[in-house]
Amino acid sequence: MSFPWANHYEPKHPVMQWLDSRLPLPRLVYNSVGAGYPVPRNINYMYNFGVLAGVALVIQIITGVVLAMHFSAHVSTAFNSVEHIMRNVNSGWLIRYVHMNGASFFFIVVYFHIFRGLYYGSYKAPREIVWMLGVVIFLLMMATAFMGYVLPWGQMSFWGAQVITSLFSAIPLVGEAIRTWLVGGFAPDNATLTRFFSLHYLLPFVILGVVILKIWALHIPGSTNPTGVEVQGPQDTLPFHPYFTAKDFVGICVYLMLFSAFVFFMPNALGHPDNYIPANPLSTPAHIVPEWYFWPFYAILRAFTIDFLWIPAKLWGVIAMFASILLLFFLPWLDTSRVKSTAYRPMYRIWFWVLIVNLIVLSICGGAPAEEPYVRLSQIASAYYFAHFLIILPLLSFIEKPLPLPNSIAESVLGKKADHTGSATGLPGGAAAAPAE
Amino acid sequence: MATTPDVTAPGGSPGEGADGVRRRDFIYVATGAFAGVGAAAVAWPLINQMNPSADVRALATVEVDLSAIQPGQAIKTIWQSKPVFVRNLTPAEQDAANKVPVSELRDPQTLNDRTKDGNRNWLITLGVCTHLGCVPLGASEGENKGDYGGYFCPCHGSHYDTAGRIRRGPAPLNLLVPDYAFKSPTLIEIG
Numbered sequence: 001m002s003f004p005w006a007n008h009y010e011p012k013h014p015v016m017q018w019l020d021s022r023l024p025l026p027r028l029v030y031n032s033v034g035a036g037y038p039v040p041r042n043i044n045y046m047y048n049f050g051v052l053a054g055v056a057l058v059i060q061i062i063t064g065v066v067l068a069m070h071f072s073a074h075v076s077t078a079f080n081s082v083e084h085i086m087r088n089v090n091s092g093w094l095i096r097y098v099h100m101n102g103a104s105f106f107f108i109v110v111y112f113h114i115f116r117g118l119y120y121g122s123y124k125a126p127r128e129i130v131w132m133l134g135v136v137i138f139l140l141m142m143a144t145a146f147m148g149y150v151l152p153w154g155q156m157s158f159w160g161a162q163v164i165t166s167l168f169s170a171i172p173l174v175g176e177a178i179r180t181w182l183v184g185g186f187a188p189d190n191a192t193l194t195r196f197f198s199l200h201y202l203l204p205f206v207i208l209g210v211v212i213l214k215i216w217a218l219h220i221p222g223s224t225n226p227t228g229v230e231v232q233g234p235q236d237t238l239p240f241h242p243y244f245t246a247k248d249f250v251g252i253c254v255y256l257m258l259f260s261a262f263v264f265f266m267p268n269a270l271g272h273p274d275n276y277i278p279a280n281p282l283s284t285p286a287h288i289v290p291e292w293y294f295w296p297f298y299a300i301l302r303a304f305t306i307d308f309l310w311i312p313a314k315l316w317g318v319i320a321m322f323a324s325i326l327l328l329f330f331l332p333w334l335d336t337s338r339v340k341s342t343a344y345r346p347m348y349r350i351w352f353w354v355l356i357v358n359l360i361v362l363s364i365c366g367g368a369p370a371e372e373p374y375v376r377l378s379q380i381a382s383a384y385y386f387a388h389f390l391i392i393l394p395l396l397s398f399i400e401k402p403l404p405l406p407n408s409i410a411e412s413v414l415g416k417k418a419d420h421t422g423s424a425t426g427l428p429g430g431a432a433a434a435p436a437e
Numbered sequence: 438m439a440t441t442p443d444v445t446a447p448g449g450s451p452g453e454g455a456d457g458v459r460r461r462d463f464i465y466v467a468t469g470a471f472a473g474v475g476a477a478a479v480a481w482p483l484i485n486q487m488n489p490s491a492d493v494r495a496l497a498t499v500e501v502d503l504s505a506i507q508p509g510q511a512i513k514t515i516w517q518s519k520p521v522f523v524r525n526l527t528p529a530e531q532d533a534a535n536k537v538p539v540s541e542l543r544d545p546q547t548l549n550d551r552t553k554d555g556n557r558n559w560l561i562t563l564g565v566c567t568h569l570g571c572v573p574l575g576a577s578e579g580e581n582k583g584d585y586g587g588y589f590c591p592c593h594g595s596h597y598d599t600a601g602r603i604r605r606g607p608a609p610l611n612l613l614v615p616d617y618a619f620k621s622p623t624l625i626e627i628g
Binding site for chain 2: 070089094
């Protein structure tokens with residue numbers, strides 16, 4: 001793993017030498033997120049979002065473990081225990097708001113991370129498994145976030161659970177039985193709440209495990225970079241520490257500032273006020289929507305309004321919604337262009353931004369009531385979503401003429417004079433580049 | 438930056454002052470201090486959340502109405518999640534307690550030390566054995582009051598007398614008397 005010119009871990013202190021020959025944990029850290037991991041020197045701030053996602057996951061796990069100390073997983077007490085956290089527990093309001101907004105920010109960060117991957121072709125060979133593990137994490141995140149949203153047992157919790165578990169009833173023949181099995185009854189009730197609590201506690205640690213696999217898989221070829229040209233030699237890389245730990249720290253500071261702005265000044269801006277009403281199985285809120293990060297997929301679900309062929313509209317919607325995510329598993333083989341970075345793909349660049357706009361349209365439709373013009377709009381946008389991956393991407397690979405690529409990362413950063421002189425004329429801070437020599 | 442004005446000192450790396458302190462050293466220390474303060478500020482709510490919450494603290498005191506407790510009777514109540522014995526001592530029980538030479542006691546205290554002036558008949562103690570925390574018997578009608586007519590802990594056989602003092606058995610101390618005050622002749626506030 002890693003490149004042959006990576007720095008070697010050489011503990012100087014006798015205690016560290018003693019430890020290294022028995023439990024080489026510091027060596028593992030050094031080689032994976034320390035000076036022993038060479039990273040393409042030209043990665044930009046979009047490459048911060050992987051580390052930020054890790055930060056978001058850790059924040060969720062820490063605050064979640066704390067909240068579980070005060071939460072009561074029973075339909076008669078769950079809502080009140082959340083209010084107890086808000087009013088009685090020392091700093092409970094802070095911890096819960098961090099956890100609530102932390103979920104939203106986790107998705108914001110992961111969406112940026114996914115867009116980065118789409119833009120710079122991070123899913124292409126030899127990183128297909130890195131990408132696919134990312135899709136697995138995304139699915140696990142969605143399941144975890146959904147079940148977490150059910151726990152306060154407010155109106156949106158209850159009806160969210162009702163709607164999402166009803167998706168499974170669309171499966172022919174066995175659907176109703178599967179749905180009954182999932183919720184442990186004929187409608188969401190205590191059995192649903194307790195199992196969701198159990199799984200909501202479990203899945204983040206499963207995510208953590210997949211994250212470790214993903215980093216393992218990533219560190220074999222190393223990160224992509226904005227040129228899409230693979231690393232060729234030592235002149236193309238810098239050690240992860242201190243260069244990119246420092247850069248990630250800048251990103252973390254900005255992230256925490258924005259995050260704090262939400263937590264302290266508008267903690268409920270991303271939530272829904274109906275969830276502060278205790279669950280009532282006899283009354284559905286007038287306008288029921290999932291959390292914002294599910295809106296694009298919710299729009300695809302609702303886009304199917306008529307039966308088509310022998311398949312009912314309900315099943316079409318469910319198939320399309322799941323397919324829209326499972327499709328991403330096949331992305332490495334749908335886009336066969338050899339050029340990774342969109343910066344050198346003039347046609348794909350346009351379609352990439354069309355896709356982004358399309359996803360924004362889907363989000364707006366998913367958050368809007370099920371009425372015109374949103375229904376028609378979400379049908380068009382859903383059609384484009386699938387066309388983008390299934391038609392446009394494969395075709396572009398054949399008809400697009402990419403721009404000339406730089407010969408190497410070092411050349412793209414330092415200009416044609418890139419060699420071992422270390423003059424680094426292209427960099428504003430000459431001193432910063434010098435220690436790489 | 439103000440600390441290292443001499444950035445052109447000879448013989449050192451860029452930014453190194455005459456005292457060998459580089460500008461970067463200052464940045465490291467400042468960053469570390471800032472991050473350290475931030476980490477502590479984040480850590481404190483995560484630690485403090487395990488302390489008693491506001492609803493628990495709201496029950497830190499409890500009022501007990503004594504008017505229905507006849508001489509010779511005792512009641513059990515709860516204060517801060519622990520049992521409390523409130524006992525109306527008969528004159529005979531007070532005499533029995535006062536006759537014991539204090540020097541013979543494992544935890545020397547007189548009945549006067551353990552009751553309030555003008556209300557010597559009211560013995561208020563925690564119902565928690567000072568040995569290992571069981572609830573002693575003797576507060577309810579018909580329970581074993583032990584060899585000294587007070588309380589008896591069935592777990593390991595500690596006998597308490599009519600003043601709630603340890604007389605025999607493994608317990609090291611007398612039953613604890615909580616802070617309390619008479620708000621009226623028939624109403625006390627514990628805590």
